[in-house]
Amino acid sequence: MIKQTIMLFVFLMGTLQATLLVTEYVDLQSYPVEQIQPTIIELQNYYGNRILIEIRHYPIMTPPIGKIDSFWLAEASECARDQGKFNEFMRASLANRERLNTSSPKMFAAWFGLNVNQFENCLNSGEKKQKINDDWAHANARGVQGVPALSINSKTIIGMKTFNDYKQAIDSELLNPTTLTPSPGTSTESFICDDSGTCVPAIPVQRVGNKQVQVTNPSEEVTIKFYGDLQSKFVFDTNEKLKTLKQEYGDLIEIEFINYPVPELYTNAELVAKASICAKEQNKQEEFNEKIFATIGQEQNNNAIENYANDINLNIEQFEECVSSTSTKLQMESDKNQAIINKIYGVPTVVINEIIINGALEYSAYKEAVETALNSGTYNVENYDKENETDTAPNPAYNDNVDSQLALILTELENGNEIIHTRIVFPAEIGLEKMGNILSENGFTIESFNSEAIYANSEANKIKRVSTHQGVKIYLNTNYPLPQTITQKTADKIDLKNKEEQKTEDKPLKITLVQKRKTTFFGFPIEYEIKKTINNSGKIEKTDKPWWAFLFGD
Structure with a gap:
């Protein structure tokens, strides 16, 4: 009886103390790998020292799919590991995956205080190629065909899964525990391992359960x-x-x-x-x-x-x-x-x-x-409960530079391409010609103008940008029908009875609009300007452009 009790105690202690090795295969440019990281952290926090997460490389993205060669980026991360900064390098690569270039690894090394010369020598030597090839072979042996992928003992899970999916797989493996020793030098979010394979927690805060x-x-x-x-x-x-x-x-x-x-x-x-x-x-x-x-x-x-x-x-x-x-x-x-x-x-x-x-x-x-x-x-x-954000926004979506009637319409059509007719009043320090060019640059079509205001139309989604210019005031031009896509409830709030006189002035006024063009010609960059002079009735009086502009559709 005593012998049986001791055997049961040893079995239970082995079950409680067993460390399950979970291998995550990553490509450091992969969006799904970036998205799955919070779940990986959640698993480590939940299981504590019952699991050990190691990271291996499965680089599959090369230009034009990736910004740079993922195999080379994986090599760089291993050079960072030599100086104790693998996790930092990995997080930085994933966070900046859309902006990666061949200078990024060196920049990350400088960010994290690495010996940059040592880092570059390591990367240029190619000494980490074998490590990446070994990781690739390790992944293939476990049936990995893409990232993200997790190997939990003999079970491999490919693709983005939920916390509960991984938890079910880990719980199943923990029922038949096997104590696994990680490779020397392995560094994870919660453990740091020395050359002897001894691992200690890297996070001093004790997390109880998940939250x-x-x-x-x-x-x-x-x-x-x-x-x-x-x-x-x-x-x-x-x-x-x-x-x-x-x-x-x-x-x-x-x-x-x-x-x-x-x-x-x-x-x-x-x-x-x-x-x-x-x-x-x-x-x-x-x-x-x-x-x-x-x-x-x-x-x-x-x-x-x-x-x-x-x-x-x-x-x-x-x-x-x-x-x-x-x-x-x-x-x-x-x-x-x-x-x-x-x-x-x-x-x-x-x-x-x-x-x-x-x-x-x-x-x-x-x-x-x-x-x-x-x-x-x-x-x-x-x-504690998360609070609803709907009643906490301090202000409406349009500042005081947008008239209240126009704001009602834009609130419904903000991201739409419906044409809105407006009257734009501008301060003297901006001036007529500068205001005209601001409107033109933002996709407005000028209909007419006087010394105090410009009448123009544009798509609804372009009005907000112009409203940020200090002193500019944008009104709804009530001489035109309302967009058909707005609701009747909004239409009933718009006063169309007082038609505004869209006046011009007797004295001639002109604006010269400058449009800049950028294109390529047999691979060579080309830049040129088109200048259009319009009168206060909105008619184009003169157009100046290079004679060869017709080659590019102008």
Whole structure:
């Protein structure tokens, strides 16, 4: 009986302590591989030291499918591994996959403080080719035919799957555990292995289950890192709560905003992020961020950014030089890459000491996280609800430069190509000819004009861009019928009774519109200008262009 009990105890202990090796096969330019990373992190957090995730290469993308040769990029990542920065290199490659070029590996090496000469010598020597070939053979032996793919003992799962799909496969394998020792030098998100094959946790924070964090050492002060894209309504909502948190805790907490632009969702996201960084250089980041928050949903372009900079009294020359500088761009990209390395995959994300909170949660979620950081204990994010963003947007989608009647129509047709007739009033400092060219560059067709206003039409989706010019006011021209695609409810709110006189002036007025053309001729780049002089009735009086422009359809 005693012998049987001992055998059962040994079996149970082996089951509890077994480490299941999970191999992830990656191509460092693959969008699906990038998208699956949060799930991989979730698996590691959930299972803790019961699984060990190792990464092997399966490079399949070469130009023109990939930006650069994925095999060569995989070699570069292994050179980064030699200096302890494989994970950082991988995250940076995936985060910048659309912008990769042959200079990217060296740039990543510099970002992460590697010995760049050592890194380049390693890459140029070709010494990592065999490692990548070995990984490729390893993948083929397990039936891998594409990425992402996970090998869990003898079972291979190809393609993007859900957390539950992987969990089911891992749970099945853990029922018949096999202790596997990773290859020497393996570095994963949660383990670092030395040459002897001994692995230790790389993350000091103990995660309980999937959504809990155990804080054992209380802090006297709390550092809060707030990652966001300033055009996100969720980020605005979270910012309001953090301001309240600062009022409540004062000097006990320190909040740092870190730009995490999401260009896939927000137009000019990187421009806004760089502008925020440059405002910080003049100690006015908070004031600038508030300007963006106050105009969420509106067009954020160079003109709008300059207006905000003027409003908060920035040194404009210094600000513009900063926004256009390469160093600011590199800082923005470095901040985002470092965030990804720290497992920040979306906005808003708030990191309160070691507690990571994703999404816009109720105020008590942030307050409780601060209390846990100050006093220790267990924090469970699942105790709190995510809040709806619909009622938190501060302003309508159109600024005061757009007349209220026109704004009603554009709210329905913003992304449409319906033709809208407008009257554009401009300030003296812009002037008639400059305003005419602004309209022309943005796809407007000028119908007529006088010294105070220009009458023009354009597609609905082009009006917002022009409205960001300071002092410009855009009205609906009520002399024309409303677009047929708007709802009757909106049409009933438009006053068409008072027809506006579309007046011109007796004295002749002219505008010269300059249109720049760029094309190629037998592979050689060609640039030329077409100048059109129109009178105040909208008629073209003169066109100047190179005689050979007809070769390109002009």
